[in-house]
Amino acid sequence: MSRIGEAFKKSNGKKLLIPFITAGDPDLDTTIEIIEVMVKNGADMIELGIPFSDPLADGATIQRSYNRALKKGISLRKIIAAIPKIRQKTSVPIILMSSYNLIYSYGDEALVRDASKAGVDGLIIPDLLPEDADELISYGQKYGVDTIFLTAPTSNEERIKLVAQRSSGFIYHISLAGITGTKSAVAAEVKAGIERVKEFSDTPVAVGFGISTPEQAGKISGYADAIIVGSANVKIVEENINDKELMLKKVGNFIAKLKKEI
Amino acid sequence: MAETPDSRGRFGIFGGRYVIETLVPALDQLERVYNEACLDETFHKTLAHYLKEYAGRPTPLHFAERLTERLGGAKIYLKREDLCHTGSHKLNNTLGQILLAKRMGKKRVIAETGAGQHGVATATVAALFGLECEIFMGAEDIERQSLNVFRMKLLGAKVTPVTTGTKTLKDATSEALRDWISTVNNTHYVIGSVVGPRPYPRMVRDFQSVIGEETKVDILTKEGRLPDYLVACVGGGSNSIGMFHPFFNDKDVKFIGVEAAGYGLDTDKHGASLNKGRPGVLHGNMSYLLQDKDGQIQEAHSISAGLDYPGVGPEHSHYKDIGRGEYVAVTDKEAVDAFKLLSEVEGIIPALESAHAIAYTLKLAPTLNKDNIIVVCLSGRGDKDVDQVSKIMGEI
Numbered sequence: 001m002s003r004i005g006e007a008f009k010k011s012n013g014k015k016l017l018i019p020f021i022t023a024g025d026p027d028l029d030t031t032i033e034i035i036e037v038m039v040k041n042g043a044d045m046i047e048l049g050i051p052f053s054d055p056l057a058d059g060a061t062i063q064r065s066y067n068r069a070l071k072k073g074i075s076l077r078k079i080i081a082a083i084p085k086i087r088q089k090t091s092v093p094i095i096l097m098s099s100y101n102l103i104y105s106y107g108d109e110a111l112v113r114d115a116s117k118a119g120v121d122g123l124i125i126p127d128l129l130p131e132d133a134d135e136l137i138s139y140g141q142k143y144g145v146d147t148i149f150l151t152a153p154t155s156n157e158e159r160i161k162l163v164a165q166r167s168s169g170f171i172y173h174i175s176l177a178g179i180t181g182t183k184s185a186v187a188a189e190v191k192a193g194i195e196r197v198k199e200f201s202d203t204p205v206a207v208g209f210g211i212s213t214p215e216q217a218g219k220i221s222g223y224a225d226a227i228i229v230g231s232a233n234v235k236i237v238e239e240n241i242n243d244k245e246l247m248l249k250k251v252g253n254f255i256a257k258l259k260k261e262i
Numbered sequence: 263m264a265e266t267p268d269s270r271g272r273f274g275i276f277g278g279r280y281v282i283e284t285l286v287p288a289l290d291q292l293e294r295v296y297n298e299a300c301l302d303e304t305f306h307k308t309l310a311h312y313l314k315e316y317a318g319r320p321t322p323l324h325f326a327e328r329l330t331e332r333l334g335g336a337k338i339y340l341k342r343e344d345l346c347h348t349g350s351h352k353l354n355n356t357l358g359q360i361l362l363a364k365r366m367g368k369k370r371v372i373a374e375t376g377a378g379q380h381g382v383a384t385a386t387v388a389a390l391f392g393l394e395c396e397i398f399m400g401a402e403d404i405e406r407q408s409l410n411v412f413r414m415k416l417l418g419a420k421v422t423p424v425t426t427g428t429k430t431l432k433d434a435t436s437e438a439l440r441d442w443i444s445t446v447n448n449t450h451y452v453i454g455s456v457v458g459p460r461p462y463p464r465m466v467r468d469f470q471s472v473i474g475e476e477t478k479v480d481i482l483t484k485e486g487r488l489p490d491y492l493v494a495c496v497g498g499g500s501n502s503i504g505m506f507h508p509f510f511n512d513k514d515v516k517f518i519g520v521e522a523a524g525y526g527l528d529t530d531k532h533g534a535s536l537n538k539g540r541p542g543v544l545h546g547n548m549s550y551l552l553q554d555k556d557g558q559i560q561e562a563h564s565i566s567a568g569l570d571y572p573g574v575g576p577e578h579s580h581y582k583d584i585g586r587g588e589y590v591a592v593t594d595k596e597a598v599d600a601f602k603l604l605s606e607v608e609g610i611i612p613a614l615e616s617a618h619a620i621a622y623t624l625k626l627a628p629t630l631n632k633d634n635i636i637v638v639c640l641s642g643r644g645d646k647d648v649d650q651v652s653k654i655m656g657e658i
Contacts, residue, residue, distance in 0.1 A: 053427065053558040054544060056439050057282045063426060075556045100280055101543040105557025127280045127543065132270075152284035154446060159286060177284055178444040 003093045003121045004146050004169035007044055008204045008225060015221040015262040016044035018206055019255060020097065020230035022065040023048045024074030026241055028082045032089065033244075034237070037252040039090045042259030046086075047124065047228060050076055050098035057126045059181035061231040065238060076102050076111070083118035095122035095148065095169075103128075103136075112139035122146035122169045130166035137166060148172050153193050157200070164201030170226065173197055173207045181231025185210035191223045214254075218261030227262050267577075271460025271547075274583055276576035279459040280543045281439075288446045293461040295365050300468075305361065312357045313472065316390070317347045319354075321473075323480035323637070328607045333627040336490070336634035340610070341477050343501060343641045350613065350642030351473060351501045352383035356452055358469035360387040363450035370394040370445065373452040374438040376403055376431030376497070377568035377615065378410025379642055380454030385419035395419040398438040400430040403567045409646050428561045431497075431571045435545050455498025456575030459546030463576050470504025477637055478508055485635060491626065493518045494639035495618040496589065497533065497569035499578045501641035506587065507577075516588065519578060520622045522564030523591035531563035535574040536582050536589040549576040565594035565654070566614035566647070596621040601644060601651060613642030614651070 001009065007016060019038050023031050035046050051066035051074050058066070076098065086094060096115060103111050103125060115123070123145055128136065130149045140147040146169030151160050154177055163171060173194055175185035190207060197205050208228030211217050217227045236254060240247035271277045279289065299305040313319040322345065326338045343351035356373075363371055371393050375381030381397040388395035397414050401423045404411050414421050427433040435457075442451040456463045456470070474492075481489055492509060494502035496519035509515040524532035532538065535550045542551035544559055552560040552572035564570040581587035592600075597614055600621035605611045612620055619638050627636060644651075 054432065054436050056436055056545075057284075057443065059440075060426070070558065077556070099543075101551075101553070101559075102557045104541075104543060104548075105553065105555075126282045127546075129279060129281070129283065129286065132278065132280075150283040152282070152286075154284050154287045156287060159283065163283070174282075174284060177446055179440045183444070 002144065002146050002169060004045065007093055008170065015224065016226035017042055017255070017259050017262055018045045018047050018226050018228045019043050019233050020047040020049055020228060021233050022062065022069055023050060023079045024069035024072065025065040025234070025237055026068060027072060028074070028078065030244060032082065032086055033248055034251055035086055036089050037248045038255050039092050041252045041255040043092065043255055045093040045095060047095045047097050048079070050079060050096055050102055052099040052102055055099055057179050059179045059231060061181045061234050061238070065234045076106055080114050080118045083120055087119040093121040094119060095124055096120055097124040100125050100128045108136055109139045112136065112143050112145050116143035116145050120145060122148050124148045124172060126150060130162050133166065140168065150174055151197050153177055153189060160197055161200050164197065164203060167203055170204040170206045171197060171201060173205050173224065174209045175207050175220070176210045178209065180209055183210050184212070185216065185220060187219045190220050194223045214257040214261040217258050221262035229258060267460070267464050271464065273577045273580035275541065276549050276579040277460060277463055277547050279546060280548065281459045281546045282443060284443050285446060289459055289461070291366060292362065295362055296461055296465050299362060299365065309358055309361060313354065317353050317357060318345065319472065320476045321345050323477060323484065326608050329604070332607055333624065335627040335632065336630035336636045337632070338623060338627055339481065339489070339635065339637045340640045341473060341505065341637055343473060343639060344610070344612065344616070344643035348383050348386050349645065350379040350383065351470060351504065352380045352454060353386065354472050354504065355454065355466050355469040355500065356383040356387045359450065359452045360391050360393070363393065364391060366450060368448060368450040370449040371452050372396045372398065372438050372441055372449055373454055374398050374431065374434040375454065376434065376570060377566065377613070378403070378407040378414065378646060379568060381419070381421070382410050382413050382417070384452045385414040385417035388419060389417045397421050398424050398434040398441065400428070400434045401425045402429040403431065403434070406650050407567055407646055409649065431567065432559065432562065439545065455500040456503045456577060457498045457545055457547060457573060463547065466500055467503045467507055467577060470500050471507050473501065473504040473639060474506060474508030477505065481635070481637060488512055488515050489635040489637045491516050491518055491636040493520065493619050493623050493626065493636060495520045495569060495615045495641060496536065496574060496578060497522070497571050497615060498573070499575040501639050503575055503577055505639045510586070517581065517586060518622065519587055519589045520618045521589060521591040522566060522569035522618060523593045524563040526593055527591055532591065533562035533564040533569045533571055534591040535572060536578060537591050541579070544573045547576050549574055549579045550582070565597060566618065568615040569618065590622055592618050592621040598651060598654070600624060601647070610640065611644035611648070612640055613644050614647045616641045
């Protein structure tokens with residue numbers, strides 16, 4: 001069983017917390033320290049955002065963080081090279097979230113192989129649909145990397161079945177029709193959405209997009225197996241970009257509060 | 263047929279559908295409704311009615327006699343899309359898509375625009391059919407195309423400036439897609455070129471094919487034979503594919519797509535994705551793209567906002583790879599020279615985009631003999647560019 005699968009199995013029904021953070025914002029060393037603080041304060045897995053020039057599903061907060069990181073020369077290659085350093089500090093699952101063009105440019109198989117070797121456990125590629133992912137899924141199986149696909153509130157039964165059939169590790173349920181960090185998820189809608197996914201799948205479901213406060217996370221965690229919080233972390237980094245100590249302290253406090261509520 | 267995409271929307275390896283799951287049902291609905299419309303005689307009749315009575319089609323195929331004499335080679339015809347209502351070929355597509363939006367019961371349409379021509383064409387049909395309309399436009403393009411911004415506002419559209427990234431067409435497209443992810447239930451996204459996820463490249467091509475279909479009929483009447491060359495500018499590539507596609511199986515008709523070389527193909531300031539890019543994924547499809555070694559999208563540059571785009575329609579990428587189309591590029595300076603020359607010699611002020619096609623024709627025609635025929639797609643009129651050209655004429 002994959003490290004992601006084990007994390008859910010070991011949870012005994014407790015809800016998992018998966019914070020997202022942009023790799024290389026403001027620099028890779030700080031990213032590693034942020035991850036350490038997140039894990040120390042209760043993060044069960046880490047979703048690492050790979051900066052891209054044109055992320056279509058992301059709102060202004062994550063776009064700005066990607067731009068900051070890109071200006072300093074971050075690349076998928078450098079991020080993968082840094083994963084072993086994270087692995088020295090923690091054994092929680094690490095999931096890369098990347099737009100497909102970066103992976104295509106790297107080479108699908110080379111990327112899965114190198115990521116696996118470095119210690120990556122899963123891949124989320126929001127713009128690669130499960131029906132187009134035959135090769136990537138087979139590389140994932142070959143090298144032991146979970147491929148996580150997404151369901152949305154707009155997904156019909158046929159789509160949910162397809163996503164469920166092709167996802168490994170977990171299913172990423174998008175809580176609302178929107179981009180990251182702009183709107184707030186409505187608990188009742190999220191509940192209905194996740195129930196529909198659960199109807200067709202035993203794979204754990206993590207829910208993300210539109211969850212930015214501990215209260216919300218607490219409410220929504222009742223329906224899901226895991227909660228993903230992204231833009232809110234990135235915002236703390238942005239607001240404290242010139243004071244690393246304070247940044248780490250605030251990230252730690254925020255993660256601890258989220259953990260307490262879910 | 264080789265030129266028709268497969269059921270996954272692929273032209274060879276290009277095209278496809280690279281979008282977040284949220285949009286899939288809307289794209290499926292659009293594809294279904296479009297396929298139904300294709301088989302519906304009433305839809306064709308309605309579209310033909312608006313193309314004739316509202317857009318003013320068919321547009322003339324003008325023999326450019328003085329230009330032909332001046333160049334001393336092939337006979338040059340101009341397909342006058344600039345005479346289409348709103349001043350460019352863009353209305354052919356927006357009329358088709360607004361009819362589909364009505365069929366789907368959508369109350370709101372959105373669009374991206376570069377030069378503003380597609381924004382104006384979308385705002386126009388939204389006014390005609392009484393739909394709410396929002397246009398996303400790069401802040402830099404708003405600056406250089408202020409006339410079109412005012413036209414869109416007059417037509418009742420909301421124009422939203424996009425200040426992210428390069429503040430041009432690429433970012434306007436990204437922002438429109440982001441809006442659509444959030445509003446997909448009541449909104450139709452009127453993509454303006456043969457780009458985007460399946461079914462857009464095929465659908466927009468079909469709506470623009472009226473350009474090539476009319477050209478075929480007209481040239482056979484006037485010359486009794488098909489042309490040797492079709493020349494059209496390529497940004498996203500909708501006027502060019504609309505011109506080329508109906509001639510796909512006429513193997514003796516050569517296609518020449520003209521990209522923006524900006525400051526020159528040996529600089530990093532151009533918009534020539536087919537000449538200088540490599541395959542990648544942007545805005546929902548796989549195609550040739552300007553990108554760095556890591557796959558980050560690079561800034562395009564062109565004097566013409568409509569060609570200032572780092573990607574290109576997937577069908578063009580396919581034509582390039584199978585050798586059906588030849589893709590060349592001309593610089594900003596060559597385009598401005600052609601802009602002036604066509605104005606002086608034919609009394610037609612072309613859009614800066616279309617001036618790229620003219621600029622290449624100036625080089626091509628003298629190398630051919632008098633029996634050869636070139637048809638150039640004059641995709642738009644240049645009124646929108648007069649202000650910009652007057653400012654830069656001293657500078658270039």
